[in-house]
Amino acid sequence: MTTPSPVSTAVPTGEPRVRVRDLRIWYGTSGAPVRAVDGVDLTIHAGQIVALVGESGCGKTTLGRGILGLLPPAAATDGEVVVDGTDLLRLPARRLRAMRGDKLGLVFQEPMTRLDPLMRVGDHFDELLRTHRPRLSRAERERQAVDILRAMGIPASRLRQYPHEFSGGMRQRIMIALTLVLRPALVVADEPTTALDVLVEAQILKILAELRSSVDCGMLLITHNLGIVLEAADRVAVMYAGRIVEEGDVRQVFAHPAHPYTRELLRSTISLTTTELHHIPGSPPDLADPPPGCRFHPRCPDAMRICPNSDPGDVDTAGGQRVACWLHRLDEVAPADREPLPDREISVADEA
Amino acid sequence: MARSSRSLGLFIVARLILAVPMVLILLTVVFLLMRVAPGDPVSAALGAHLSEAQLEQRRAAAGFDRPLIVQYGDYLGGVATGDFGRTITDNRSITQILVDNGGATLTLTVAALLVAVILGLPLGLWAARRRDKWDDLVIRLFGIVTFAAPVFFVGLLLQLLFGKTLGWLPTSGQAAPIVAPTVPEKTHILLLDAALSGDWSAFDDVFRHLILPAVSLGLLVTGVLIRLSRVNVIQTMRSDYVEAARARGIREGAVVVRHALRNALVPVITVTGLQVALLLGGAVLTEETFNWPGVGNQLVSYLNGRDYTAVQGLITVFALVVVVVSLLIDIVNALVDPRIRY
Incomplete structure (x- = not known):
């Protein structure tokens, strides 16, 4: 976090590798469906790392899994997820399966339990390559495994060892190598460093940053560590209650947060100058019964009369951010509706 | 590779050493159970058919008149050399x-x-x-x-x-x-x-x-x-x-x-x-x-037929089979699961 890697400021050109349009994911319960992801738009270009941040339970992981079609059977999806021209949500199960591991990769949060304990590390690569590249010879499969592992700093001699002979950081590097060996178009990294210690975290982030340029894939980096966002990501999407409330260039968003939720989230981080711990009162809403209008209004310090009545929709700011907040559409709001929202009690019980 | 096969060999040796006390305890239990049963083995098996003098002779021949500890040592020695004793009633060897x-x-x-x-x-x-x-x-x-x-x-x-x-x-x-x-x-x-x-x-x-x-x-x-x-x-x-x-x-x-x-x-x-x-x-x-x-x-x-020595010999064999099988299972498991090896 002390030496942020250089972030490309050039605007990417050409077709994005990943385009998500109006993605909705809900879990059908007996009562009201739980809308975990509710109309999300997202674009990721080649070589770009887009960070997805937000509190726990706001739908980050569901969005990440949903993009790859890796949701439990009880989940239903709607919308569009186009990766390299193919809409994943319209794909038959067999073709989607064939794309996973090949075009689509997922890096998990906890590396310790993600490798099959009875299988040598090399056999994980062999199985993967045999599945997606049946024509490769055995020697060629081994060569590819050795190459990618070496790039991750794991010597070829360890290919024949079992997962329990590796440390957590090494296992995560193996998982990343497994994800990247076939050069996917999209990698979803779901809190890839949360389970690791700080030194290993820095190491993994360095690897991710190097890969961005060499593999040329689009990466969705799910995290709630804002330091990681600043260090590793190009763009950041802030998620609240199943929606993306702000999206833009990392530097720009961190310097000039456009949404009150982003601002409050940034204020909640700890730095050397922190004298008092800031937190956002209340907790994320129940996604089976979200608040009307803007979903953040019950916790928003800037909430106006219009906020509970109407959803603001997306607005593009002068700074290049996309934000969903009435504060950026003030000229469209009647003066009476600009009055602060009166008497909102965020009781202690709500925060529990 | 070399490392895991060496640790597998070590595992098997350690497991074999651990089997020794297990077998000893098993044999002792089998031996004692047979001695706890009322009456002596010879009269239990043949008491109805033979005179007291003949019974005495049989007892001496089978070694049942000796101290328990000597019989125990005899039994262990026999098992160690693969001799599980002979039946009293029809004088067959357990091995047969x-x-x-x-x-x-x-x-x-x-x-x-x-x-x-x-x-x-x-x-x-x-x-x-x-x-x-x-x-x-x-x-x-x-x-x-x-x-x-x-x-x-x-x-x-x-x-x-x-x-x-x-x-x-x-x-x-x-x-x-x-x-x-x-x-x-x-x-x-x-x-x-x-x-x-x-x-x-x-x-x-x-x-x-x-x-x-x-x-x-x-x-x-x-x-x-x-x-x-x-x-x-x-x-x-x-x-x-x-x-x-x-x-x-x-x-x-x-x-x-x-x-x-x-x-x-x-x-x-x-x-x-x-x-x-x-x-x-x-x-x-x-x-x-x-x-x-x-x-x-x-x-x-x-x-x-209340033939105690026959029962003792056969039970001993059953017990040893169970020990050997559990040993084999541990080795198979170690072959399948690398985490079990030392």
Whole structure:
């Protein structure tokens, strides 16, 4: 976090590798469906790392899994997820399966339990390559495994060892190598460093940053560590209650947060100058019964009369951010509706 | 590679050393149990037939007049050199009983274990994949019933159905009386001998005799295997590495067999090994029910004759078999699961 890697400021050109349009994911319960992801738009270009941040339970992981079609059977999806021209949500199960591991990769949060304990590390690569590249010879499969592992700093001699002979950081590097060996178009990294210690975290982030340029894939980096966002990501999407409330260039968003939720989230981080711990009162809403209008209004310090009545929709700011907040559409709001929202009690019980 | 095979060798050596005290304790228990029984072995077995002087002579010949500790040392020494003693009633050596009847028991238990594995694993896997559907419930019920039903009862029902009502299969002995003498003895395992002799009608007869006893005994363990493999497959199907394999686009069949089933088998192998003791106990009852000429059958007749040394020798053999099997199971497990090795 002390030496942020250089972030490309050039605007990417050409077709994005990943385009998500109006993605909705809900879990059908007996009562009201739980809308975990509710109309999300997202674009990721080649070589770009887009960070997805937000509190726990706001739908980050569901969005990440949903993009790859890796949701439990009880989940239903709607919308569009186009990766390299193919809409994943319209794909038959067999073709989607064939794309996973090949075009689509997922890096998990906890590396310790993600490798099959009875299988040598090399056999994980062999199985993967045999599945997606049946024509490769055995020697060629081994060569590819050795190459990618070496790039991750794991010597070829360890290919024949079992997962329990590796440390957590090494296992995560193996998982990343497994994800990247076939050069996917999209990698979803779901809190890839949360389970690791700080030194290993820095190491993994360095690897991710190097890969961005060499593999040329689009990466969705799910995290709630804002330091990681600043260090590793190009763009950041802030998620609240199943929606993306702000999206833009990392530097720009961190310097000039456009949404009150982003601002409050940034204020909640700890730095050397922190004298008092800031937190956002209340907790994320129940996604089976979200608040009307803007979903953040019950916790928003800037909430106006219009906020509970109407959803603001997306607005593009002068700074290049996309934000969903009435504060950026003030000229469209009647003066009476600009009055602060009166008497909102965020009781202690709500925060529990 | 070199590293893991060396640690496997170390594991086996350590496991062998650990088996020594286990065997000693087992032998001591067997020895003491036989001495705790009232009366001395000779008069118990032969008391009705011989005069007091003759009994005394027999006791001295069998060494029962010596101090207990000497007899104990004698017993241990005998077992160590492969001599399990002689029967009192008909003066056969236990080794001879094993040679004559061991093959039948071995055939029965191995066949029963095969039945259990062939039925239990696929049914358990199926039930796991169809969790809480109707077929899962049927399979689970089947597992409970077969485990709970006594072996001899299942045996009798099978005899009634397939032997008497349908008349498809023989219900008694290891072969038809006219077939058994025609098979040249080589391995003392009738099924194997029949196959080696090339006489396929004899082999067919022996095989048909094996089916009902093997199924009766096998069903006892099938229920355990169904429940165990079902639970373990359900657990491994939910595991992180299975989800990760799916995320890598591995085919569902390969995910189930290579990742979920293989990992589920580790505890299944362990428990299957433990079931061998159950299987040997069940074999005694099955052999009685089907008039099967095995060691269990002999054990029952010597028990009825109150021949303590025969019983002691045979029980010792049973106990050693269980120890050896559990040792083998540990080694198999270490081969399958690298984490077990030291």
